[in-house]
Amino acid sequence: MAEITPASWTALTTLDDQAAAEGLGAALEEQLEPDGVGVFEMEDGSGLWEVGAYFAEAPDETALALLAAAYDARPFAVSEIPPTDWVAHVRRELRPVEAGRFFVYGSHDSDRVPEGRVALLIEAAMAFGTGHHGTTQGCLLAFEALLAAGRAPGPVADIGAGTAVLAMAAAKVWADVPVLASDIDAVAVEVAAANVAENGLSGRIDCVEAAGFDHPALARAAPFDLIFANILKGPLIELAPDLAAHAARGGHAILSGLLNPQADDVIAAYQAAGFALADRLTLGDWTTLTLQRR
Structure with missing residues (x-):
């Protein structure tokens, strides 16, 4: 059966101070009760920190604006994520990966494992860190x-x-x-x-x-x-x-x-x-x- 997620919303902002980013993440969690909050250093060498929140329903954008202002963050960008069949998407996008003797694959590619390789199975629904x-x-x-x-x-x-x-x-x-x-x-x-x-x-x-x-x-x-x-x-x-x-x-x-x-x-x-x-x-x-x- 397809694993289709319902529509959801993300709210993302950036700021240049780790302590402020972590404080904003904690305030988001406490005041708006999103489904999840992430605070990450961006990987582009900019020194910026990204704060993201995920909601099952459209978030209160006024409350987001107030929080961004309180922590000297850029205004939140709010986006709606449409319903998605993530397993089907992963199966379309991910192909087996070869790295030396290692062959990383999903179960949908089990018939493609070469002889004599060290096979590493990662299920499509568990695709984070698959080797791709x-x-x-x-x-x-x-x-x-x-x-x-x-x-x-x-x-x-x-x-x-x-x-x-x-x-x-x-x-x-x-x-x-x-x-x-x-x-x-x-x-x-x-x-x-x-x-x-x-x-x-x-x-x-x-x-x-x-x-x-x-x-x-x-x-x-x-x-x-x-x-x-x-x-x-x-x-x-x-x-x-x-x-x-x-x-x-x-x-x-x-x-x-x-x-x-x-x-x-x-x-x-x-x-x-x-x-x-x-x-x-x-x-x-x-x-x-x-x-x-x-």
Whole structure:
């Protein structure tokens, strides 16, 4: 059966101060009770923060204008989203992705999996982080390069895992090592666990809700020989000392979620935390970094 969402509304604005953006997000949630609120640093290098709210019914635009003015934000842009069959849309738009030995696909393409490839199934309804974005594909290619260089298996952490496609890639090629997938978002953790089960990896990957490494399961499994973190520039820089504390000496970190001009700042932060740059991969507008703990 098609999964058709009813019409809904979005309200989006930007501002140049993180604290004000987070305050506006909290005020939106408290005063207008939207279905969801997001506060994100924009990925275009502008330094701006985007605040978005999602509503099942048309929002009160006067209240939005007052909130924007109170937090010195630009006026909210309100848009109606028409009813959409999202699963059908994803199936039309997403095609299998190949990254070295890895083949990422949806169940609608199960007859297209080549022989001898490491197949990673992501259901169409769970498409966030499927490998179709340059950052996830870059991480898979960086992992392929480590494997080709003979990197020995060891404990793996996937921080900000989304659908856990990177954790599953590691679990499929390194069968006897602990693999943990963490995400700050509870829904993402549920999606990750569902994908792990779909790929026959239940019991092989521990999916946990955590901000960074703040979970007992991650503390117990450390130090990690490989850490994936496909998030954003700001969180990656903030994470550098903690990631270094959880990385094995000689271990690797594969980092992405970076526009090309943002990579040098992240490299500097990780060099200061005790890493050396091992490789740098560019796919279109996006950069993936491989670093080694000194």
